[in-house]
Structures are given as structure tokens and as C-alpha cells.
Amino acid sequence: MNTWQIKNLFDVHGKETELNVEAGLFVDQFSQDAQPQTIDARGLTVIPGLVDLHTHLREPGREDAETVLTGAQAAVAGGYTAISAMPNTLPVADTAGVVEQVYRLGKLHQLCDVYPIGAVTVGQKGEQLAELTAMNQSEAKVRIFSDDGHCVADPLVMRRALEYVKLFDGVIAQHAQDPRLTENAQMNEGEVSSKLGLKGWPAVAEEAIIARDILLTEHVGSRLHVCHLTTAGGVELIRDAKKKGLNVTAEVTPHHLLLTDELAGSFDPVYKVNPPLRTNKDVAALRAGLADGTIDIVATDHAPHPQESKDCEWSAAAFGMLGLETAFSICYMTMVKNELMSLSELVDRMALRPAQIARYENQGEIRTGNRANFALVDLNSSWTVEPEQLKSKSKNTPFAGMELPAVIEKTFHNGALVFDRRG
Amino acid sequence: MSVVLNGAEIARALKRISHEILERNHGSSDLILLGIPTRGVAIAEQIASDISGIENSEIECGTLDITMYRDDLRLKPPRNLFPTRIPASGIDGKNVVLVDDVLYSGRTIRAALDALNEIGRPRTVQLAVLIDRGHRELPIRADYVGKNIPTSKNENVKVHISSVDGIDEVTIESDLK
Amino acid sequence: MxxxxxxxxxxxxxxxxxxxxxxxxxxxxxxxxxxxxxxxxxxxxxxxxxxxxxxxxxxxxxxxxxxxxxxxxxxxxxxxxxxxxxxxxxxxxxxxxxxxxxxxxxxxxxxxxxxxxxxxxxxxxxxxxxxxxxPTQALLDAFTIRRNLKNDQGDLKGLKVGIVGDILHSRVARSNVLLLSKLGAEVVLIAPPTLLPVGVDSWGTSVSYSFDEVIGDCDAVMMLRVQKERMEDLFFPTEREYSRAFGLTKDRIAMMKESAIVMHPGPMNRGLEISADSAESNKSVIVEQxxxxxxxxxxxxxxxxxxxxxxxxxxxxxxxx
The missing domain is CATH 3.40.50.1370 (Aspartate/ornithine carbamoyltransferase)
Structure with a gap:
């Protein structure tokens, strides 16, 4: 079982290689009585299973949009073998009970590792700290806490949270959005919003919180992770914090690496997302930031919504877009095809670095003795995004109809073939 | 393409119509000419000028756009409207002579009668046309005709008026399919 | 179309x-x-x-x-x-x-x-x-300007139109900026900075914070309705302060060109963006609109x-x- 001999592969440096998996683990050589299934993977490249630190799985509460099962199916179709479930569910994942439920559902389905992220505050209300230690010590071993969807806006609450998670080497993943500067905000504030008459979500609302949180992190000596960075100014702030040697990490989403606020001109809410799509200048800064390591990782912010939440007028629509199944292709296109970084660097930002930030074990690298989490990708082929073909329960992809490079052919989790495009 | 009326013949025909209008209406008092755009307007102005010459007094002349009253509006993309100019004294109790270039199906004149109905109640409504080419689809006839030209339905009668087209002449073209 | x-x-x-x-x-x-x-x-x-x-x-x-x-x-x-x-x-x-x-x-x-x-x-x-x-408001505004100042003919070249007030929240302003510019008029937006959108510099208009400085150059001034709720959202301190700086008053009417007209899309807040006598002055074409x-x-x-x-x-x- 789960013993494979995969031949004729390329590694992320383009070198020919072979991969041996026995009983779910990477091995150099098979034991004597091993009976591997052989795969001729001619033309394919092996990458470590991707690791997402920002996934909305909607279960419990909004199973019409996504479930742990469908989210995991989408994840493995995108080459991911570990995902991190954001806590903005119904009820909010702010107790050991809820995080364990999500964790167990992930275990049950055995498609990929599902790690719950805990809420920082009770009900994500930003007022009172949730029982962070209880969540950490639960079966789910939560290390990342976030009120994602909401900002931990109160500076005192944020300070306490940063301090408190030092207890167990935790990290606060901040959704940086000053609430007062973004009341009823609909899209990036700038030229396009001025013309469309949609209320603006200014870059400064993101940057002001990032700047404050960096200062707090420095002051209390903790770990901060900045979610979905979108602005050129935000990239600068992170760059400066890193220069100072602070323990600050940041993520960028695939959609913010490609799409801009001009798309709001269609008034199609599939482009409505929080934080919003920004300008070309921001996209360029994000790409440069990811390339030079200022931005540590790519995270999907995979946010499924049912049809009725998007099939309406812009202001009534929900924020968010799908990401898991298109992330690798979008990043490969924007970063590697554009020669901003190599494949191995990209894979590092989509697999190993996120695993390190989250302290996920057996993820992010192909290492002898580790559980075999990897994917096979055809870099020379392309595919067209058809929403109906996606595994996610929702169809709100902004990339519908786009032809993208890099096709995830097979994904293995703990040595089991959990996704096969041809099967 | 053949020319059926040249400039001199058109001028003669309109002069004759002017005399007939005066004769029928016992002079030019209470007489209003309303040209139907586009070429009916120029023809009405010519008749008005002829009548003024004969009678030695100005005669009232206006335009009546019938576009909004057409029965075939929905067969084509929207058409441009032309101005309607009704002399200040109005049409109530007057003898109104509608003037158009070609009388064909009669549908334009039906529309004109509807349009007129919205504006007031003339004592009589008469119709003057430069060309009557037959093929009526409605019970409408002209009171004054410059020239009757029997045509087939796949022929095209074109009236050219110098103020619009740079030349005065009437031609027939057969519609080569 | x-x-x-x-x-x-x-x-x-x-x-x-x-x-x-x-x-x-x-x-x-x-x-x-x-x-x-x-x-x-x-x-x-x-x-x-x-x-x-x-x-x-x-x-x-x-x-x-x-x-x-x-x-x-x-x-x-x-x-x-x-x-x-x-x-x-x-x-x-x-x-x-x-x-x-x-x-x-x-x-x-x-x-x-x-x-x-x-x-x-x-x-x-x-x-x-x-x-x-x-858009139909802008069309009727352009129609009104053209009827009064261009004898119903052609475009609006050579005219300067001031749009005054809550540009940020105004769909009337957005449509008018597009249409008046298309028709060749020069548009000046007159408002406090809080009521101008970020990005307004891309609109191809000029912007003035001083009504008094530009009113004399305008062939038409279009007063926008100011909603009283805006005050609570900190866009301006008090109604009185707003109307002193950006309201159309008798004194400002006196500064206008002889031929200039006053417009308002309605409904008016008399006493806030426009005084009652301005709304009814001989320059006002508000009813005509x-x-x-x-x-x-x-x-x-x-x-x-x-x-x-x-x-x-x-x-x-x-x-x-």
C-alpha cells in the first residue's frame, strides 16, 4: 500500500530524477519485500505538496458554499497537501471544540492535512481573547490565530494577543484593515473607484494597521504574520521590518499578483474581494516583494461563495474568490514565466516556507523519511479554467475562461494518490 | 436610370399646382401649406413662393414631420425626427394643403393626417404631390398632382430638389436584384 | 444604442x-x-x-x-x-x-x-x-444649458460649467462630467476636499476649493444636493460652515456673468446649498430643467x-x- 516507484521525473531544478515512496514515506531505496507500483511520469515535474495558510472551508455553518471535504478535494486538485481553515465559520472557531471538529473532518477524509486556524477573539468580535491555549493544546494543535475577515483593530487586544501566543510559539495572522477607514468599502480607492462611484477601500487602511502591528511586534517580541498583502506601501513596511530583524512574515494571494481594480468596471462581483484588487503599480510591487523574499509565501485566501452571493449587484455581493485550484498556475504564470523567480523558489514559497511559518511537519519538502506529500505537474501543458469543472462546491473563480500554464496531474498525500487528473 | 422630369418641367408642374390650389380655394386666404420632410418641405416652399408671386401676398407655409406616426417604425432602427413648424396662427379652421414629393402607398399621408389631428382641426385637408406613382395601399388620393407616372413595384422613383440634392429632376431606377 | x-x-x-x-x-x-x-x-x-x-x-x-x-x-x-x-x-x-x-x-x-x-x-x-x-439627468442638464446658451444648436464648446458641492456621492456630477466634457464644455468642480473623491484628478476637469474665485467665470453653475447626514460622517463641520463657503447666495449670484444660469437637479435643500432667493432668481432655470x-x-x-x-x-x- 502507498508504495510507488515514479520514474522519468524532473525535479524543480529541471534535473531528471526518480521518486520512491514506501508505506507512505519517502525512501531512498525500497525494502526487500516492497512491491512498488510503477508510474512512468515522463515529462512531469515533481514538487512537494503545496501548503496553504489561508483557506476558507465554510464548515461548520455554510456547507452550501464549501465543506471540509469539497475544500480538500479542491486543494488536492491544486497540488496542495496541507491547508489551513480560517475560523470565520458558524459558529466561529474560537474554542477547542470547533477546531477539533474541523481537524477531525480533515483526518476523516484523508485527502490532505487540514489544520484549523483559531480565532484570536471570542466570536471574532475583537474584544476578548479566545481560549488560545486550549485550542493550542487540543488535538488540532492550533498555532496560527486570526480573526480573518475582521481586523484585530483594537491596539490593546492586538498587543495582548501577540504577547499571549508566545506561550506556545504561536503566531497572529492579521487581516490588516482599519475598520473606520473602510466602512462600506467596496473596492480599492483610487482613479477607478472615483469613476465607478464605488466606495473606496484605501491602501492606507491596510498599511496603517501593518505599521502599527510591526511596532507592537517589535515592542513585545512576538511573531506576526500579515495576511494577503495588497499594497506597494505594505510591501515597503514588511521590507523595513525584516531589515530590522523582526519576526514578521507576510503572504500574498495569487489573485493580487495578477488582477487589478480595473476589473471592477464590469461590475461583476466575481472580482469583489477583501482586501480589494489594487492597481498595476501594487501588482508590480507585490511580484517584486515575493521575488526578493520580502513577502514570504503565497496563500490562496480561497473563499467560496454560493451562486446567489455573487449573482447580484456589486454592493450586495459577498467578498471573496476561489483560489486553491488555480493558485499554482497563476503563480507559475506571473512569477516563473515572467522570469521573476525560478520554479524552485516559487515552490519554496508555496510549500516549505508556509510549512515552516506554521510549524507543519512532514510538509513542504521531499525528504527521506517524511510522509510522502507531493504533486506531479506538467509544466509544458496548459488548461482552461471552467468553473463547472472545479472541485470546489462554489464556482466564484475570477479566472474563468483563462488559459493557464502548468497542469497539476497527480497529488499524493501520505503516499496515497488523492488526485489524478486522468482518473 | 431615366429622367422623367427635368428642372423646367418640375417648375412648370409646381406652377400649375399653385394655380389649381388658388382656384380650388378661391384665393390664398386661410390657406396653409405644410411640407412633409424632407423633400416635401422644399416643394411646399416653392409652391408658396409661386402662390405669393401670383397673389402678391405672403402665404403661410410650415413643415409637418410624420415620423412618430408611421406604422412601420418597428421594422427599422429608429429614424431621426425632423422639426415640425406650424405657423403661429395655427391650423384650426384653415385649409391645409399637405405637400409631399411622391405619393405611393398612402401610408405617409395617413400618418400625416394623424399628426395633423393632434395639432388642431382644419376646415379642409388637401394633398399636393409632385409625383403619383400608383400602388396605393390605403383609400387616399391626391388633390393636386404634378405628374402621374405608372411604375412597377420594383422601380424606384427619386425626386431631387436643388436645395437638398443640388439638382431639380425626377428619375426612375429599376431595383436590380 | x-x-x-x-x-x-x-x-x-x-x-x-x-x-x-x-x-x-x-x-x-x-x-x-x-x-x-x-x-x-x-x-x-x-x-x-x-x-x-x-x-x-x-x-x-x-x-x-x-x-x-x-x-x-x-x-x-x-x-x-x-x-x-x-x-x-x-x-x-x-x-x-x-x-x-x-x-x-x-x-x-x-x-x-x-x-x-x-x-x-x-x-x-x-x-x-x-x-x-x-445619465438622463446629465442629458437634461446639457439640454438646458444648450437651450439657454447655445440656442439649441450643436455642442457646448466655449462654455464653462461649475459643479458645486458633494461631488463624492453624486451620480449627477459623474454623468455631467462625462457628458459636458464630451460636448466640449470646460468643467470645474467646486467642493471642499472631503467631498471630492480620491482619484478626481483623473477626471479631466479642474478643481477649485473656492467658489468665489471661479463663480465669475462660469456660464452655468450646477448646485448639488448636500445630504444633511454627511455632516455626521465628518465631511464638513456644520451646515452653516458649508453653506457659507459653498452655498449659492444672493451675493454670489451678483458675482455671476450676466448670461450665466443657475441649475439644481432637485430636490433642493433651501438654505443649505442654495438660498431661497437664489433658487428663484432670474438666473435660475431649475423649473425649466x-x-x-x-x-x-x-x-x-x-x-x-x-x-x-x-x-x-x-x-x-x-x-x-
Whole structure:
């Protein structure tokens, strides 16, 4: 079982290689009585299973949009073998009970590792700290806490949270959005919003919180992770914090690496997302930031919504877009095809670095003795995004109809073939 | 393409119509000419000028756009409207002579009668046309005709008026399919 | 033209065609012609998700003068207020065979959404969407300016129009900036910085924070309604302070050019953005704007559904099969 001999592969440096998996683990050589299934993977490249630190799985509460099962199916179709479930569910994942439920559902389905992220505050209300230690010590071993969807806006609450998670080497993943500067905000504030008459979500609302949180992190000596960075100014702030040697990490989403606020001109809410799509200048800064390591990782912010939440007028629509199944292709296109970084660097930002930030074990690298989490990708082929073909329960992809490079052919989790495009 | 009326013949025909209008209406008092755009307007102005010459007094002349009253509006993309100019004294109790270039199906004149109905109640409504080419689809006839030209339905009668087209002449073209 | 969603959708020639058509219609109604059979059998729906009596009755009058059947569908007391979606409403109207849907909605882009999603095949006319656009208001404003200052002819070259007040939240301002610029007029926006959108420098207009400095150069000043709630959102400190700096008063009227006109889309907040005597001064064409609104909306309806519509053409094609 789960013993494979995969031949004729390329590694992320383009070198020919072979991969041996026995009983779910990477091995150099098979034991004597091993009976591997052989795969001729001619033309394919092996990458470590991707690791997402920002996934909305909607279960419990909004199973019409996504479930742990469908989210995991989408994840493995995108080459991911570990995902991190954001806590903005119904009820909010702010107790050991809820995080364990999500964790167990992930275990049950055995498609990929599902790690719950805990809420920082009770009900994500930003007022009172949730029982962070209880969540950490639960079966789910939560290390990342976030009120994602909401900002931990109160500076005192944020300070306490940063301090408190030092207890167990935790990290606060901040959704940086000053609430007062973004009341009823609909899209990036700038030229396009001025013309469309949609209320603006200014870059400064993101940057002001990032700047404050960096200062707090420095002051209390903790770990901060900045979610979905979108602005050129935000990239600068992170760059400066890193220069100072602070323990600050940041993520960028695939959609913010490609799409801009001009798309709001269609008034199609599939482009409505929080934080919003920004300008070309921001996209360029994000790409440069990811390339030079200022931005540590790519995270999907995979946010499924049912049809009725998007099939309406812009202001009534929900924020968010799908990401898991298109992330690798979008990043490969924007970063590697554009020669901003190599494949191995990209894979590092989509697999190993996120695993390190989250302290996920057996993820992010192909290492002898580790559980075999990897994917096979055809870099020379392309595919067209058809929403109906996606595994996610929702169809709100902004990339519908786009032809993208890099096709995830097979994904293995703990040595089991959990996704096969041809099967 | 053949020319059926040249400039001199058109001028003669309109002069004759002017005399007939005066004769029928016992002079030019209470007489209003309303040209139907586009070429009916120029023809009405010519008749008005002829009548003024004969009678030695100005005669009232206006335009009546019938576009909004057409029965075939929905067969084509929207058409441009032309101005309607009704002399200040109005049409109530007057003898109104509608003037158009070609009388064909009669549908334009039906529309004109509807349009007129919205504006007031003339004592009589008469119709003057430069060309009557037959093929009526409605019970409408002209009171004054410059020239009757029997045509087939796949022929095209074109009236050219110098103020619009740079030349005065009437031609027939057969519609080569 | 299939829809009228944004001034951006119109070429300069099309905009002038609408104005010229409106002139013809307006002159006809002065001749005493009140009603045309042109839209007999056409169904026009007033779909108002936001209360606006004056815009609704203006469209209603325009449609009725063209003999259309008018259905008023307003959000209050209907299923709309019970959470029925725009899509379901649109599909209902589609089933009823609406030839034109005039939509007023508090969400920017709602009219675009209605038209682009193929939920309905009738013409969509934007009667105000959120803080985005209000194209027929801009057309009637341009008509009014042209009638008063250009003798109903051509474009608006050589004229300077000041738009004063809450530019940030004004769909009237957005449509007017697009249309007046298209027609060759120079536009100056006059407002406190808080009521100008970030990004306004890309609009191709000039901006002034001082009403007094520019009022003397304007051929028309368009006063925008200032909602009193804005004060609570910190856009300006007090009504008194706003009206001192940006209100149209008798003293400011005296600074205007002899030929200049005063406009307001209504409804007015007398005493806030405009004083009562300014609204009724001999420069005011505010009442005229209302009458012109009907002519302009008639022109728009005529040009959109007076001739063959896409649906008519499809029906004919169907018959020929």
C-alpha cells in the first residue's frame, strides 16, 4: 500500500530524477519485500505538496458554499497537501471544540492535512481573547490565530494577543484593515473607484494597521504574520521590518499578483474581494516583494461563495474568490514565466516556507523519511479554467475562461494518490 | 436610370399646382401649406413662393414631420425626427394643403393626417404631390398632382430638389436584384 | 444604442442626436402636441429600488406621452423589500415582456448588472445607480444649458460649467462630467476636499476649493444636493460652515456673468446649498430643467425602443424561419 516507484521525473531544478515512496514515506531505496507500483511520469515535474495558510472551508455553518471535504478535494486538485481553515465559520472557531471538529473532518477524509486556524477573539468580535491555549493544546494543535475577515483593530487586544501566543510559539495572522477607514468599502480607492462611484477601500487602511502591528511586534517580541498583502506601501513596511530583524512574515494571494481594480468596471462581483484588487503599480510591487523574499509565501485566501452571493449587484455581493485550484498556475504564470523567480523558489514559497511559518511537519519538502506529500505537474501543458469543472462546491473563480500554464496531474498525500487528473 | 422630369418641367408642374390650389380655394386666404420632410418641405416652399408671386401676398407655409406616426417604425432602427413648424396662427379652421414629393402607398399621408389631428382641426385637408406613382395601399388620393407616372413595384422613383440634392429632376431606377 | 447605462456608452454624435430629438419633441409639445402614438403597445417598467418621485414621474410622463404602457414597480411594500434579488425581479419583468426597464438602484453598477447578465432582453435605462451615474439627468442638464446658451444648436464648446458641492456621492456630477466634457464644455468642480473623491484628478476637469474665485467665470453653475447626514460622517463641520463657503447666495449670484444660469437637479435643500432667493432668481432655470427632463426622456425612450429593437428583429427572424 502507498508504495510507488515514479520514474522519468524532473525535479524543480529541471534535473531528471526518480521518486520512491514506501508505506507512505519517502525512501531512498525500497525494502526487500516492497512491491512498488510503477508510474512512468515522463515529462512531469515533481514538487512537494503545496501548503496553504489561508483557506476558507465554510464548515461548520455554510456547507452550501464549501465543506471540509469539497475544500480538500479542491486543494488536492491544486497540488496542495496541507491547508489551513480560517475560523470565520458558524459558529466561529474560537474554542477547542470547533477546531477539533474541523481537524477531525480533515483526518476523516484523508485527502490532505487540514489544520484549523483559531480565532484570536471570542466570536471574532475583537474584544476578548479566545481560549488560545486550549485550542493550542487540543488535538488540532492550533498555532496560527486570526480573526480573518475582521481586523484585530483594537491596539490593546492586538498587543495582548501577540504577547499571549508566545506561550506556545504561536503566531497572529492579521487581516490588516482599519475598520473606520473602510466602512462600506467596496473596492480599492483610487482613479477607478472615483469613476465607478464605488466606495473606496484605501491602501492606507491596510498599511496603517501593518505599521502599527510591526511596532507592537517589535515592542513585545512576538511573531506576526500579515495576511494577503495588497499594497506597494505594505510591501515597503514588511521590507523595513525584516531589515530590522523582526519576526514578521507576510503572504500574498495569487489573485493580487495578477488582477487589478480595473476589473471592477464590469461590475461583476466575481472580482469583489477583501482586501480589494489594487492597481498595476501594487501588482508590480507585490511580484517584486515575493521575488526578493520580502513577502514570504503565497496563500490562496480561497473563499467560496454560493451562486446567489455573487449573482447580484456589486454592493450586495459577498467578498471573496476561489483560489486553491488555480493558485499554482497563476503563480507559475506571473512569477516563473515572467522570469521573476525560478520554479524552485516559487515552490519554496508555496510549500516549505508556509510549512515552516506554521510549524507543519512532514510538509513542504521531499525528504527521506517524511510522509510522502507531493504533486506531479506538467509544466509544458496548459488548461482552461471552467468553473463547472472545479472541485470546489462554489464556482466564484475570477479566472474563468483563462488559459493557464502548468497542469497539476497527480497529488499524493501520505503516499496515497488523492488526485489524478486522468482518473 | 431615366429622367422623367427635368428642372423646367418640375417648375412648370409646381406652377400649375399653385394655380389649381388658388382656384380650388378661391384665393390664398386661410390657406396653409405644410411640407412633409424632407423633400416635401422644399416643394411646399416653392409652391408658396409661386402662390405669393401670383397673389402678391405672403402665404403661410410650415413643415409637418410624420415620423412618430408611421406604422412601420418597428421594422427599422429608429429614424431621426425632423422639426415640425406650424405657423403661429395655427391650423384650426384653415385649409391645409399637405405637400409631399411622391405619393405611393398612402401610408405617409395617413400618418400625416394623424399628426395633423393632434395639432388642431382644419376646415379642409388637401394633398399636393409632385409625383403619383400608383400602388396605393390605403383609400387616399391626391388633390393636386404634378405628374402621374405608372411604375412597377420594383422601380424606384427619386425626386431631387436643388436645395437638398443640388439638382431639380425626377428619375426612375429599376431595383436590380 | 440598446441601453443607456452610462454617458460613457454614448458617442458625441449620439449624445447630440438625443439632444436634437429632445428639441424637436420639446418644440412639438409647445405647439400643443401632448401625445404621440409612437410607443403604443410597448411596455415600459419603472423599476425603482430607491424612492425618487421626481425621476419616476418624469419617466412616467415621458413614456405616457409616447403612448407606452407604464408599470411602476417600486421597492416599498413589494417583495423587493422582502429580500427578492435583482435577478428574480429582472426575470419577472422579462416574463412580463418589458420593452424597456428604467432602473433606479442604490448600488453603483446595478443597471450594468441588469443589462449585462442577459436577465432581460428589453432596453435598460439607468435612472441613477448608487453614486455612479444618472445619465438622463446629465442629458437634461446639457439640454438646458444648450437651450439657454447655445440656442439649441450643436455642442457646448466655449462654455464653462461649475459643479458645486458633494461631488463624492453624486451620480449627477459623474454623468455631467462625462457628458459636458464630451460636448466640449470646460468643467470645474467646486467642493471642499472631503467631498471630492480620491482619484478626481483623473477626471479631466479642474478643481477649485473656492467658489468665489471661479463663480465669475462660469456660464452655468450646477448646485448639488448636500445630504444633511454627511455632516455626521465628518465631511464638513456644520451646515452653516458649508453653506457659507459653498452655498449659492444672493451675493454670489451678483458675482455671476450676466448670461450665466443657475441649475439644481432637485430636490433642493433651501438654505443649505442654495438660498431661497437664489433658487428663484432670474438666473435660475431649475423649473425649466424639470420640463426639459420629460423631453429628454421621451427622446431616449424613442431612440431606444421607438424603432426596431433587438427583440423585434429576433422575432422577425423567427417568423422567417
Amino acid at each position: 440598446k441601453n443607456l447605462l452610462s454617458i460613457d456608452d454614448l458617442t458625441k454624435a449620439e449624445a447630440i442626436e438625443i439632444l436634437d430629438t429632445a428639441v424637436t419633441l420639446s418644440n412639438l409639445s409647445e405647439t400643443g402636441v401632448k401625445k404621440f402614438p409612437t410607443l403604443r403597445g410597448r411596455t415600459v417598467v419603472n423599476l425603482f429600488f430607491e424612492d425618487s418621485t421626481r425621476t419616476r414621474i418624469s419617466f412616467e410622463a415621458a413614456a405616457k406621452r409616447l403612448s407606452a404602457d407604464v408599470i411602476n414597480f417600486s421597492a416599498k411594500g413589494s417583495s423587493l423589500s422582502k429580500g427578492e434579488s435583482l435577478k428574480d425581479t429582472a426575470m419577472t419583468l422579462q416574463a412580463m415582456g418589458a420593452d424597456a426597464v428604467i432602473i433606479r438602484h442604490n448600488s453603483s453598477g446595478a443597471a450594468h448588472r441588469l443589462a449585462s447578465q442577459k436577465w432581460i432582453d428589453g432596453a435598460v435605462i439607468n435612472a441613477g445607480d448608487g453614486t455612479r451615474e444618472h 424639470v420640463a426639459n427632463g420629460v423631453s429628454v426622456r421621451m427622446a431616449v425612450l424613442y431612440l431606444l425602443i421607438g424603432g426596431a429593437t433587438t427583440r423585434d428583429l429576433e422575432t422577425h427572424l423567427g417568423e422567417n424561419k
